[in-house]
Amino acid sequence: MRISTTWLRDYLKLDIPADELAEKIERTAVEVDGVIRPSEGLKKVVVGHVLECEPHPDSDHLHVCQVDVGEEEPLQIVCGAPNVAAGENVIVALPNSWIGDHTKIKKGKMRGIVSFGMLCALDELGFDEKLVPKEVADGIFILPADAVPGEPVFSYIGMDDEIIDLSITPNRGDMLSMNGTAHELAAIYDQKPTMPTVDLQESATDVAEDDLTVQVDADETDVPTYKMRLIKNVTVKPSPLWLQVRIWNAGMRPINNVVDATNYVLMQYGQPLHAFDYDQLTAGKINVRLAKEGEHLTTLDGEDRELLPTDLLICSDDQPICLAGAMGGLDTEVTDKTTTIALEGAVFDAVRIRKAAHNHDLHSEASMRYERGIDHGMTGTALDAAAAMIAELGDGTVAKGMAVGRDEDVQPVTVAITLSRINHVLGTELTNETVADIFKRLDFPTVVADDTFTVTVPSRRWDIHLPADLIEEVARLYGYDNLPATLPTGQPTIGKLNETQQVIRNSRKLMESAGLTQAISYSLTTAEKAHAFALHASELTNLDFPMSSERTALRLSLVSGLLDDLAYNNARKEHNVALYEEGRVFYSQPEEVRPVEVEHIAGAITGSMVKKSWGVAEQPVDFYQIKGIVASYLKSLALAEEVRYVANSDHAEMHPGRTANIYVGDQLVGFVGEVHPTTAKAYKVRETYVFELDLTALIALPKARQQYQPISKFPSMTRDVAMLIDDNVTNATIVALINQKGGAHLQDVQLFDVYNGSHVPDGKKSLAYTLTYQNQDATLVDEEVTQAFDKVLTALTDELGAEIR
Template identity: 55%
Template sequence: MKVSYQWLQEYLDLPENPADLAERIARTSVDINDVYSPSDGLTKLVVGYVDSIKPHPDSDHLAICQVNTGADELVQIVCGAPNVVAGKNVIVALPGARIGDNVKIKRSKMRGELSEGMICALQEIGFSEQIAPKAYDEGIWFLPDDAVPGESIFPYLGMDDTIIDTDVTPNRGDMFSMLGNVNDIAAFYGLTSKFKSLPVHENKAQQTDQLISAEIKDQNIAPTYKLRVISDIQIKDSPLWLQIRLWNAGIRPINNVVDVTNYILLKYGQPLHSFDYDKLPAKNIGVRFAQDNEPFTTLDEDKRELSSDDIVVTAGDRPVALAGTMGGLETAISNQTTTVALESAVFNPILVRKQARRHDLHSESSSRFERGINPETVETALNEAAELIDQLGEGKVATGIVTGSERKVAPVKITLTLQRINHVLGTQLSNTEINDIFKRLAFGCDESDGSFLVTVPARRGDISIEADLLEEIARIYGYDNLPATLPAQTSNIGGLSQRQSSLRASRHALEGLGLNQAISYSLTTVEEAQQFEIVRHSDPMKLDYPMSQDHVATRMSLISGLLTDIAYNTARKQVDVNLYEQGRIFIPVGKNKRPQEQEHLAGAITGEFSTKTWNNESQEADFYLIKGIVERYLANMAIKNPISFVASSERPEMHPGRTANILIGDELIGYVGQIHPQMAKKYKIAATYVFELNFDQIMAEPKKPRHYQSISKYPTITRDIALLVDDEITNEAILEVINAKGGAYLTDVTLFDVYEGAHLPAHKKSLAYTLTYQDKQGTLVEDKVNQAFDKVVKQLTDKLQVEVR
């Protein structure tokens, strides 16, 4: 909530400046987002009186104005505002002034005519489009007639105020009002509040219950519901003091009726709603659950389809408002309104919160209803609003209040002892000090022999147990005043668990292989949640109340998030991207059951994996590169069982000829390959290569007991062999035969040449390998190498029918 310091000063004799007050609020009550003045960054903005205007000789929309900016000094300013007229006080930025967005104003010529400054609209001096009055959207703002030319504009527009922007937590709904802030600040400073309510003056000639009726059948929806009627109203602009109150709080002034309801909302934290009485379909008001698919148009002109979980205010049986959230367009206040039905109520906070989230319609009213309304000020706020509408609209308030429902709230009574207080807080407080704290909080307190029976006012719905009262005592006494003690020390030595160590080692391995870590959202669309799964599952788990349409389901793969990251980078001309993500996916296991969480690991590369330098060529991302990264990673994880890559074409999101399943033994743990070109087109990215692994399965695999070998000091012997093989024979099949029959001294097999061309028979290819032999205990002799090599050649020809070239 944006709290006006000047408004606070009307109710409290504040001992500190705004910055110190904000710091005290942050330490005692709620967090502070910002402390600022609307005039920050603005200079040389003064009142100017338009003495005369004439058309610009070379323009059909510009006017030349003679403006008095003080001491009867006239300056010439060229202005393009359509509403500029003589005889009005306006906002003038003098040469050298700084206006909104830090724009500097200079003397200049506009189509040949000198302009010594600028006549400004509110938006040009920093007012946002959301709070500037709509009547002045296209033109300049007129200052009051009694404004003195040459004086600063800031006091006239409330821009000399300081705004303390508080971040109200869900439990402190009372701090969403000036009354709540005044009560809390008075408590921790020990001040006397001068907060006053405005009494209502009723017209005895009219009785409210003869004009309108209200009946709430389900008080769980609306525990309190009250109405007043004000007639013979003139709809017009609110006085400037009221508009300043609103726009400094971030609310746009509309007209005197709507502005009063917003003013009362700020003052008491009590949302009100004003209906055009004559537009109500019937004069009997109720509150009920909506019907499924029931149509309703809200004030923002959005046509909505309601559900049976929504709550609506009805006239007759027709909806006229989304209860606690937003009114209906059909009964909105307009310039033709003469009679107003004014509503003040308490609605079920849980129903309002869910309704606001369901319709993505978070209003000033719903924000307060969600946190809980003070039932003690429902009628007070209604009376003051009716009186202000009467005064500002020259209307008549009908006698009496129509009450549809009113649930009396029993005060919360809590007992605690002085001994308990001092034990928990570590203090040495006395009975007198405790009594003083509760008096400052305006809590009822009966003390007897060190035992306190505390009556909590209804405005503090966040206090219900002893611990809540202990917190109140601590914060009013001052957290800084609580004695400090060192925590008890233990002799336990901290360290990472085995799982934490493995996760960290996994990240280090992938970063060492050239990938950068990415963190994606766990929530996504239903379509993306079902893409790129290692094992196909049922539909993903969906959220009942998603915050946006892009985050409605839990992910079942990490790759979609990485592709979104690549698309984000590609759109910003970063086409060489190498990413990995380590995170959890969520597998549904049944209705109303918690999903199974699996730790997965995924990577994605596109563009150049390494850039060209003076001594190295660049390396483009391809299938063999991503497969090599996966192989090296799995080797680093020291998996004991054999790892294999099996060609796969059943994954619709992946390229059918460049994808392989990854198996440990016979168990599928992931896959690697190129995403399908149609999928790359959908994400608007270039050819991209990905992999995904089930990290939990990798962790569960037995590991090699010794993940290193000593380097042999003895020489190696190599043999080269070129094989003519059929197209369908894979490199993996050949390596399997060589490694199986290579003997004890075979240490490495490297494929160094692949050839397919016109000089070979049809459907044949040539593969050339280097076999490396080494005895780690002594010098290897040629005869042993030849024997082992001959066994390999024989096995290749017998088992795979290859031809040695």
């Protein structure tokens, strides 16, 4: 909402700089986007009077003009505007002047003739082209006959105004009008506003039923008020300059005296109105109803629109002529040939208008006001004001009376509140006199009994109907800066991360120290990708109104998003990529209203994690490398139970022979392995290894007590063992047995050789391990180590059938 400070001064005595006024509005009422000064940056732009206008001798469209600019001699200016003529007052940019877009005008030559300046159109001064009247859109702007040559032009076209651009919140629709803003400022500055009065002169002839009949078929909640007036013998022509100035400074385009009058009243009262060409109506019949399936309407913008059953329509003899609250129809548009105006003033349901504006992409000044609400008690007054203005500007007459389709009995709202409640909520010690004065400044009639205020709220403030609303009004006008500020009381605590936050933060550090880079993917994806790589079974959480077909469901896994990130990098020739992501997945169950959000951590690696350099070749990532990253991470969590990796082929998106589920004790917490080649091809990535862990489950699992253990100062001893063993015996089984039988001083077991080639029988494999022994308190002797080592060899032979080599 653009508020003209010049227009405001018709209501209030405001000798206040615009910036200070804007700052006060922002502190007290609504946000202010800024203060607009149309003439800012313009210089040496004056009124000129065209004395002579001759065709350019070397051009078929240029004119050579002699222009009086208040100096001793007229200036010669070459102009190409088609509407330039002798005797007109025009806008002149003098030599060395500055006009719109920071353009400097200099003396120059056009087709060999010297031009001392420029005759300007409005858009050349910085006006938005959408605001320039159509009749001068292709030429220069003609000033009124009483404009004085040589004077600065800004006061004539409203560019000396200061305009405050308000950002109106949905609850303060009352400020979408000059009247509402004037009431607000009157309360802020404790003034009595001079509100506009309506001087309606009606003809002696009533609006007969034969002239105009109105019937409202829609529900009362959809159309609580619908009234019309008839204005006859109207001459449609351009509006006077003062009205055009007010219209374009409010951000609207002047059209003609009829449409401009309705827009002026819209800005003044906040009441949308619509003018119909009466002669285009069918026998003066108007009815209001909901649209029918398959109906069409061509609106004023020339678009043929298919109507929806939720649309409110204004019809003439049941034929659609206007989309209520949004835009009129082309067939009943007011034109230069119009002589009789049927003027509509109505109240429409905010939800209906909002849906229609959204469905048809017709967001207008009128629909914006209907959506936020209008003063139901001001419809008739606004209709009278517009009818009087149209009659005055168009030399017409207003028929006596209104055609009323439906009227509403609008009564003010009464709200009671106590002083003690106000002070309790605001933490103040206000007196009865202070609060009563605030309600008086708001122009809310108030009755005070003891400490109870019974406040009558006029219909112009439809946002107030609860005691809490009155408390807000008191706080606003008393001043938020004046409210006492107190620190919260209670036992202070040291701010720190909780266990979950600390684990998440440490997880990121560990992943980055392992060589992975953090990625952040969308939580929304397709249904197919949402199901892929899911660790646990779950239904999808689908969006009712997705932004695109690629963002329709909440993810069940992080891996699919990481694969999209790998594909993005691979498409840009980045083939060695290692990423991880910590984030939430969303499990949904039929009985749950909302999905359960679970923290996960996942990684994806493709290519090599070792950079190629002199003497060092790239080493493609394999299963054991990514498993090592996962094992190191799980070790850092100090889990109390054993971590197990169990080969698994149930994950459809994973390679069946290179994938393992991860268990802590008997609880499944994740998986690690290679992405199935078919899946990798679908995602457009190369050979890729991934893992995903349920971080929420890992945090909840019991942890082992971590205790410092000093490094032994005594030397260690090693023993190697090589064996032939059946192919179906896993490394984990062998290591577990060695640790079980290895004795108290066995510190480490490392597999250093695997062989399946020649000289090894079918169904067998050759494995070699190094066992490390060390005593914390003394030097081990050979006999002690040999005794423990022999127990391991015996166990391997007896329990696993190993053949020691």
